[in-house]
Amino acid sequence: MLRRYALGFSNAGRQFSTMSSNTPLEDAIRAKIRAAFDPQTLEIYNDSHLHAHHKAMQGSTSRETHFRLVIISDAFKSKLQPARHRMVYALLRDEMAQENGIHALQLRTLTPEEEARQKKKDVDTQKQQQQQSQQSETQKPVPASQG
Template sequence: MHSHHKAMEGSTSKETHFRVVITSDAFKTKSQPARHRMVYTLLKDEMAQEGGIHALQLRTRTVDEDARQATEDVTNA
């Protein structure tokens, strides 16, 4: 995806765009930006690598938030 982007020229990796859903109680009391910073901190080396992650879409939830969303999904189906 987006192999035409200047940053991707010469990259041998074909997987550069990721959508990740993370459910963890480590996110309790954290705002969405703080949750995303936690994930980016863990992935900083991969993000900095040539040909590494080019785009990352995050959905971060606590266990309770995930359960509520699952209930809403069933109700709205």
């Protein structure tokens, strides 16, 4: 039996068989997005367990209803967020329409340049917070000695 490791995705390091899958919907999402968008980064998070107690999910036998996707691709260049999301929704239309299919889909769609800018912004914000923390430590008032 052929086995492989999925790296860089939500099931990073999880060994799985190509003969059958416990996550057929996730596998279909991954295959379609790879084929359509050739992403530099694709992260798929199955958040279904967080929503299993919701009334709308009562009686559902599916363990694949709520997904969160992060897609970094050049295919999104010169497109606004709504257009990017429409592209993904159109691609996954069948998976969303089928019984016990995708109930909720959260998307984060970026170009590689947008991702780089976001990472730089995150690093700058973290540095600024560290500097503010250090300044507040050095500016704490020293209690006057009682005497």
